Amino acid sequence: MRIGVLGASRIAESAIVAPAHALGHRLVTVAARDRARAEEFAQRHGVERVSDDYAAVLADPEVDLVYNPLANALHAPWNIRALEAGRTVLTEKPFARNAVEAREVAAVAERTGGRIVEAFHYLFHPVTQRVFELARSGELGDLTGVEVVMAMPEPDAGDPRWSLEMAGGAIMDLGCYGLHVCRMLADAAGAGGAPRVVSAQADERDPGVDAATTIDLEFPSGVPARSVNSMVHPRFEFTMRLLFTGGEVFAHDFIRPNLDGRVSVTDASGVHVERLSTRSTYHYQLDALAAHLETGAPYPLDVDDAVATMELVDAAYRAAGLAPR
Numbered sequence: 470m471r472i473g474v475l476g477a478s479r480i481a482e483s484a485i486v487a488p489a490h491a492l493g494h495r496l497v498t499v500a501a502r503d504r505a506r507a508e509e510f511a512q513r514h515g516v517e518r519v520s521d522d523y524a525a526v527l528a529d530p531e532v533d534l535v536y537n538p539l540a541n542a543l544h545a546p547w548n549i550r551a552l553e554a555g556r557t558v559l560t561e562k563p564f565a566r567n568a569v570e571a572r573e574v575a576a577v578a579e580r581t582g583g584r585i586v587e588a589f590h591y592l593f594h595p596v597t598q599r600v601f602e603l604a605r606s607g608e609l610g611d612l613t614g615v616e617v618v619m620a621m622p623e624p625d626a627g628d629p630r631w632s633l634e635m636a637g638g639a640i641m642d643l644g645c646y647g648l649h650v651c652r653m654l655a656d657a658a659g660a661g662g663a664p665r666v667v668s669a670q671a672d673e674r675d676p677g678v679d680a681a682t683t684i685d686l687e688f689p690s691g692v693p694a695r696s697v698n699s700m701v702h703p704r705f706e707f708t709m710r711l712l713f714t715g716g717e718v719f720a721h722d723f724i725r726p727n728l729d730g731r732v733s734v735t736d737a738s739g740v741h742v743e744r745l746s747t748r749s750t751y752h753y754q755l756d757a758l759a760a761h762l763e764t765g766a767p768y769p770l771d772v773d774d775a776v777a778t779m780e781l782v783d784a785a786y787r788a789a790g791l792a793p794r
Contacts, residue, residue: 470494470759473532473556475523475547476539477501477510480561484588485536486514488755500526523547527554534559534762540629541636541794545570552583559758561588563645563782564775566636566794571779575772586758586768587775589649593753595745596726600709603718604657609736610714611659615686615694617647617709619724620702623680630700631678636794638679639671639698640785646724647696648781650709651686652774654694659714661690666781669789674701677791684785696785726750 472489474481477499489496500520501507507519520526527535527550535551537544537560545565551558552574564587565571578585591597603609621643629635630642640648655663664686674680681699688694707724710717716736722729730747733740761768783793 470762471497471531471533473497473520473526473529473535474499474516475526475535475537477503477506478538481510481536481538482514483749484538484561484590484751485559485755486516488749488752490515491752492755492759494755494759497531498526498529524550527551527556532556534758537561540632541641542566542634545574548574548585549577552577552581552585555581555583557583557762558585559588560585562649562778563587563636563641564779568776568779568783568793571772571776575776578772584762585772585775586770587778588754589646589770590750590754591646591723592649592653592769593757594723594726594748594750595753596720596723596730596732597709599732599743599745600711600718600720600723601653601657603734604654604660604711604713607658609716609718609734612654612657612688612690612692612711613659613714614692614712615651615654615710616697617650617695618697618706619643619646620697620699620704620706622704623701631674633675633677633794638677638786638791638794639682639700640679640684640782640789641794642700643698644682644684644696644785645778645782646707647684647698648686648785649778651688651694651696652778652781654711655688657711659690660688660692662688663777664688664694664781666784666788667693669785671789671791672701673791679786679789679791682785682789684788724750 671679671682760766
């Protein structure tokens, strides 16, 4: 694939640059608000050339795939422009600022026949796939509870994740993962379908901007789930714990399994630690997307998935007494 990158962000280094080089794809062009920054990014990461602005990336005839890692508030506008330019889009999560914007992007994708997918990279890794396999198989019995923890040290004060205007906040940056995990468990044994938000409690850093939020959900069967999110945690912690009538499954770092690829399975005979791939989630994601685009291989995410997740994000903000972004 020939890839164009919008912005010279830090996440782009791990999310698109490293897997593209490892898998043999071309990084054709990059643009940033500051051209000097884009030039430094291109030189450091082997991008073939620098475009004058984001629009030039979209207009570049050599670009097959546009990667959008811009600030949250810029996801939907540039996703729409990329689709209208006839480009396939890999957009960082969250898909848009809110469900209304997400539906607007989906409508453009339908009108143009374009393809856009949200970068929930965790889903493609063997760690997550093993956890979900156990949940769906019923091997440990029916699901009885879910807890997803997404926590990190505090970003710098000027980080856009602290900006309401840029659609920042803990649910947007972290909670969308926990909500997506719960949605993906809708077909787990004993879940009974997609979950709904029951309640949420937020700690605000600035008016409307959540620094930490805990979201409680419930599956149709009555099984509870909890998404715990913090951008003011003393350390990084990205864990997934599933409880069953006959045991428990715990993923030690499902976002960064390249640092810890363990899944601990507890059953009647004790605790069994499975050590799975320590290849990056982003490598698996780009590999799956390339196979889908090149050969039509199945791909699990689409615009309907993105809209449904943004509806849960909005519901979580409302339950916490905050307005959606």
